[in-house]
Amino acid sequence: MAALHVIAAILGVLLIAVVFWETFETLVLPRRVDRRLRLTRIYFRGFWRVWSGVGRGSSGPRREKYLSVFAPLSLLFLFGLWALGVIIGFGLLQWGLQLAITGHLAGGFGTYLYLSATTFWTLGLGDVTPLTSPGRAITAVEAGMGFAFLALAISYLPVMYQAFSRREVRISMLDQWAGSPPSAMEIFRRATQFGDLASVNGLLADWELWAAELLESHLSYPILAWFRSQHDNQSWLAALTTILDASALALTGVDGISPWQARRTFAMARHAVVDLAQVLADRYEPTEHMRPDDRSSLRDGLEAAGVGLHPRMEERLAPYRRMYEPYAHALSHRLQMPLPPFAAGIGGPDDWETSGWTIPG
Numbered sequence: 001m002a003a004l005h006v007i008a009a010i011l012g013v014l015l016i017a018v019v020f021w022e023t024f025e026t027l028v029l030p031r032r033v034d035r036r037l038r039l040t041r042i043y044f045r046g047f048w049r050v051w052s053g054v055g056r057g058s059s060g061p062r063r064e065k066y067l068s069v070f071a072p073l074s075l076l077f078l079f080g081l082w083a084l085g086v087i088i089g090f091g092l093l094q095w096g097l098q099l100a101i102t103g104h105l106a107g108g109f110g111t112y113l114y115l116s117a118t119t120f121w122t123l124g125l126g127d128v129t130p131l132t133s134p135g136r137a138i139t140a141v142e143a144g145m146g147f148a149f150l151a152l153a154i155s156y157l158p159v160m161y162q163a164f165s166r167r168e169v170r171i172s173m174l175d176q177w178a179g180s181p182p183s184a185m186e187i188f189r190r191a192t193q194f195g196d197l198a199s200v201n202g203l204l205a206d207w208e209l210w211a212a213e214l215l216e217s218h219l220s221y222p223i224l225a226w227f228r229s230q231h232d233n234q235s236w237l238a239a240l241t242t243i244l245d246a247s248a249l250a251l252t253g254v255d256g257i258s259p260w261q262a263r264r265t266f267a268m269a270r271h272a273v274v275d276l277a278q279v280l281a282d283r284y285e286p287t288e289h290m291r292p293d294d295r296s297s298l299r300d301g302l303e304a305a306g307v308g309l310h311p312r313m314e315e316r317l318a319p320y321r322r323m324y325e326p327y328a329h330a331l332s333h334r335l336q337m338p339l340p341p342f343a344a345g346i347g348g349p350d351d352w353e354t355s356g357w358t359i360p361g
Contacts, residue, residue, distance in 0.1 A: 009096025015089035016145075019082050023149065027156045040078065044223065047074050052336055064232040067336060071226035079153050083120065086149070090142045091116040099135035102128050115139070120146035163217040164227050170210045171229055171239045172351075177203060180351045181233045183344035184245030185298055188254065189305040197256040197307065204250070204257075204265040207243045211265070214240065215272040225280055225335060231351050235337040241328045242340050244269045248320035253310025266320070273327045281330035291325060291342055298343035 022040050048070065055066045091113035094101075101115060115128045119142045130136050179186040191197045214236065218224050229235050247269060250262035302309055310316065321342075332339050 005096045005098060007096070008092045012089045012092030012094075012096060015085055015092065019085040019089065020145070023082055023152065027152045043078060043081065044074060044226075047077070048226070061232045064228065068228040071223055071228070074226075075223055083149065086142070086145065087113065087116045087120050090120065090138065094130075094135065094138060097134065099138070100131040101135065102131065116142065119143050120149075122146055160221050160224060163213075163221065164224055167210075167214060167217070167224070167236055168229055170206070171234055171236060174239050174242070175234070175351045178242055178246075179344065180231070180349075181238060181338075181340045181344075182242040183341050184242055184249050185301055185343045187242070187246050188249070188302055188307050192305045192307050197254075200246070200250070200256075201258050201261050204243070204247060204261050208261075208265040208268045211240065211243065211269040211272045215268075215275060218272075218276055219279060222279055225276065225331075228337075234351070235335075237328065237331055237335065237337045238340045240269055240273055241324075244273065244324050244328070245321075245340075245342050248317060248324075249313075251320060252313045252316040255308030270324045273324050273331065277327035277330045281327075281334045291329075291339060301343065 018039065022038065025038070026040050051070045051074075052067065055063055058066060091109065094115065095109045095112040101111065111128060115130070118125050118128070119139050122143055130139050174182055177187050177190065178184070179190075187200060187203070188197065191200050225236075244266060247262045247266035250257040251259060251266060299309060299313065328339055331337070
């Protein structure tokens with residue numbers, strides 16, 4: 001029995017250390033964690049497989065609404081699992097050390113678990129208290145850790161939702177530029193239609209900054225990648241891919257578009273999609289998974305709108321697409337967010353033109 005208590009105390013210390021290290025890496029450490037064996041990563045990937053697998057029977061807006069619940073719900077569950085791990089860890093530690101408590105020289109594991117829970121949540125009920133100096137010290141440490149854990153959890157949510165809000169503002173603005181769902185072809189067609197193709201330079205400059213913010217926030221808080229946009233035909237991945245498409249198209253030679261600006265935006269956006277694929281996706285093959293496209297319709301649609309193109313546009317475009325599409329496809333498969341079409345004809349109304357209410361005309 002003494003050996004069992006020693007093992008329990010050791011397991012308790014290890015469990016506490018693992019949980020708080022995972023909490024530190026997830027909530028505090030502002031950089032990507034390269035270590036593959038992480039309980040938090042295993043938890044999110046396992047939970048996502050189960051959650052997305054259950055929803056395979058539905059489709060369209062219903063399925064998108066179901067998948068949108070995953071990120072906030074899994075985050076709350078994660079906080080609960082961390083708290084449970086710490087409570088069990090301290091319960092094992094005190095039970096393993098057989099520290100004297102009120103009414104008992106040495107209580108059962110359930111009593112120590114109750115003491116640990118009331119201490120962690122700083123309830124201060126006082127019906128079960130430690131009687132020895134080591135027990136009081138462990139209780140004080142757990143109470144301090146519980147208070148710090150709650151403070152971190154409370155401060156983490158506003159920071160994360162602010163990053164989500166900044167991401168979504170730009171995505172909503174892309175609707176008028178690129179349609180719903182967005183496409184690179186539509187960006188150039190609409191800008192030319194209104195006689196302001198040069199405005200695409202400003203668009204690419206804005207999205208260069210957006211891609212940099214996306215890279216920083218989603219590497220620091222990977223759970224943001226699972227938060228879905230407000231509309232079913234929008235997503236951060238579709239927006240990022242559309243900007244990569246537009247930058248690649250501009251780099252092939254589009255009259256009136258700055259190649260230097262297009263190159264900067266392409267570099268930043270590709271950096272984001274590659275790094276996020278390495279963190280979030282299981283695998284990606286640089287020679288696989290290219291979106292089908294009708295290159296003749298792409299050229300015909302742009303030239304019909306009055307966009308000046310390089311004579312060898314199709315030939316010059318393919319190498320750029322191979323630099324990012326496999327990674328975008330890997331993220332699309334992992335997150336179940338569809339990629340936008342590269343070339344799209346004139347489709348239905350934009351999101352801003354639709355409404356659940358019918359306005360008499």
